[in-house]
Amino acid sequence: xxxxxDKDFLLSTETAKKLxxxxxxxxxxxxxxxxxxxxxxAEDKHFENITEVWLGGDHYKxxxxxxxxxxxxxxxxxxxxxEKFQKWAETLEKxxxxxxxxxSHLELQRYFGYTGHLCADTAEEVWNLxxxxxxxxxxxxxxxxxxxxxxxxxTTDDPVDSLEWHEKIKADETFDVQVLPAWRPDKASGxxxxxxxxxxxxxxxxxxxxxxxxxxLKKAIVNRMEYFNERGCSVSDHGLDYVMYAPASDxxxxxxFAKRLSGGTLSACEVAKxxxxxxxxxxxxxxxxxxxxxxxxxxKRDNNSRMFGKIGPDTGFDCISNYTPADQLADFLNALASxxxxxxxxxxxxxxxxxxxxxxxxxxxxDSSAIGKIQQGSAWWFNDNKTGMMEQMTSLANxxxxxxxxGMLTDSRSFLSYPRHEYFRRILCELIGGWVENGEYPDxxxxxxKIIKGISYNNAVRYFGFNL
Numbered sequence: 001x002x003x004x005x006d007k008d009f010l011l012s013t014e015t016a017k018k019l020x021x022x023x024x025x026x027x028x029x030x031x032x033x034x035x036x037x038x039x040x041x042a043e044d045k046h047f048e049n050i051t052e053v054w055l056g057g058d059h060y061k062x063x064x065x066x067x068x069x070x071x072x073x074x075x076x077x078x079x080x081x082x083e084k085f086q087k088w089a090e091t092l093e094k095x096x097x098x099x100x101x102x103x104s105h106l107e108l109q110r111y112f113g114y115t116g117h118l119c120a121d122t123a124e125e126v127w128n129l130x131x132x133x134x135x136x137x138x139x140x141x142x143x144x145x146x147x148x149x150x151x152x153x154x155t156t157d158d159p160v161d162s163l164e165w166h167e168k169i170k171a172d173e174t175f176d177v178q179v180l181p182a183w184r185p186d187k188a189s190g191x192x193x194x195x196x197x198x199x200x201x202x203x204x205x206x207x208x209x210x211x212x213x214x215x216x217l218k219k220a221i222v223n224r225m226e227y228f229n230e231r232g233c234s235v236s237d238h239g240l241d242y243v244m245y246a247p248a249s250d251x252x253x254x255x256x257f258a259k260r261l262s263g264g265t266l267s268a269c270e271v272a273k274x275x276x277x278x279x280x281x282x283x284x285x286x287x288x289x290x291x292x293x294x295x296x297x298x299x300k301r302d303n304n305s306r307m308f309g310k311i312g313p314d315t316g317f318d319c320i321s322n323y324t325p326a327d328q329l330a331d332f333l334n335a336l337a338s339x340x341x342x343x344x345x346x347x348x349x350x351x352x353x354x355x356x357x358x359x360x361x362x363x364x365x366x367d368s369s370a371i372g373k374i375q376q377g378s379a380w381w382f383n384d385n386k387t388g389m390m391e392q393m394t395s396l397a398n399x400x401x402x403x404x405x406x407g408m409l410t411d412s413r414s415f416l417s418y419p420r421h422e423y424f425r426r427i428l429c430e431l432i433g434g435w436v437e438n439g440e441y442p443d444x445x446x447x448x449x450k451i452i453k454g455i456s457y458n459n460a461v462r463y464f465g466f467n468l
């Protein structure tokens with residue numbers, strides 16, 4: 001029997017162990033997509049207790065606590081921090097086979113030196129140990145980033161954001177990790193949302209361009225893109241239900257926009273036409289600016305309307321959607337490629353059934369302008385577990401070129417989430433090590449080193465063009 005989560009955790013062959021310990025383990029971390037709060041980085045936030053840094057905002061954990069019958073008072077309610085932690089410990093011990101079990105214990109090992117297992121009986125011991133460690137100067141937001149080997153962080157930022165915290169971080173010479181904004185214009189594309197007119201008014205105010213038409217909105221968006229670009233942004237991200245392609249004339253889009261601003265209700269077809277027009281416009285601008293376009297789709301959000309009304313979005317009530325038409329995705333990419341304006345693009349579907357479709361679609365749009373120009377993104381959200389990562393990388397290897405994959409992203413609001421990169425790298429080395437052991441790829445150390453270091457870090461540095 002192997003020891004619990006020891007140095008060879010998830011590594012079952014000698015080749016896998018060699019690949020991980022010699023190559024993957026020593027590589028830095030490039031966090032090109034996360035939801036960290038730049039203000040907390042700028043202010044070098046210190047955390048009062050393990051509950052604040054571990055459970056605050058983590059809807060992955062909240063979902064599982066609900067699955068364990070925990071009252072909302074101990075999840076998003078006003079229960080004391082120690083009681084919330086106890087309820088999480090009681091939940092965690094039941095999560096056999098769940099990535100949260102592995103992530104949580106990797107975090108306890110790497111940041112707190114705890115090699116036991118957290119459960120109801122050990123909660124007091126772990127609570128005291130973690131809080132004692134968190135009180136030390138080297139456990140602040142910035143220090144956690146640095147000790148995790150991170151070289152660069154891309155946050156997630158709305159076009160109307162002032163980016164003041166990014167500027168403060170950049171001006172502070174005591175912190176040598178780059179923190180760059182990433183462009184997330186979901187509110188500008190979400191014409192069907194109740195808050196859309198108010199958002200347009202805010203965009204008008206911030207850009208200085210009165211937005212009365214879709215043409216005006218595009219001018220305002222370009223204004224903000226230039227603002228972001230001047231502050232180091234080179235990455236965009238979109239959260240979509242699915243990638244729509246419903247082309248319409250300029251005149252029709254203007255009519256749809258005017259109807260919405262005047263208080264009218266749009267049909268599903270009108271919404272799709274507007275979003276298509278917005279995304280094609282945005283994609284062309286990304287190409288002009290040499291930004292990377294990330295598309296996250298295949299999710300149905302806020303399914304529990306009663307709980308959404310009580311505690312709002314991003315609280316653990318989303319699910320995988322089974323409506324992600326591959327033909328519309330292909331047509332959308334083709335609309336940009338047909339005029340040679342397709343930017344570097346990363347595709348993430350929440351539905352693992354889409355792995356093969358993505359693998360075949362990206363092959364249609366690769367070209368010599370960039371190595372691996374169109375990427376299948378890492379296994380995302382409900383799929384960033386051992387099985388999901390294995391399936392995503394295997395599918396990519398079968399249908400495309402795994403060696404050019406840009407690898408893992410944190411996609412988290414927690415400063416303790418960087419061991420997710422370790423988890424990914426262990427699974428990567430186990431997968432490739434198994435192929436080598438099975439005679440499916442030669443034991444060519446030079447080639448394997450390049451592949452493992454590339455997927456772990458180097459490919460992303462090259463792909464995004466960051467100055468590191």
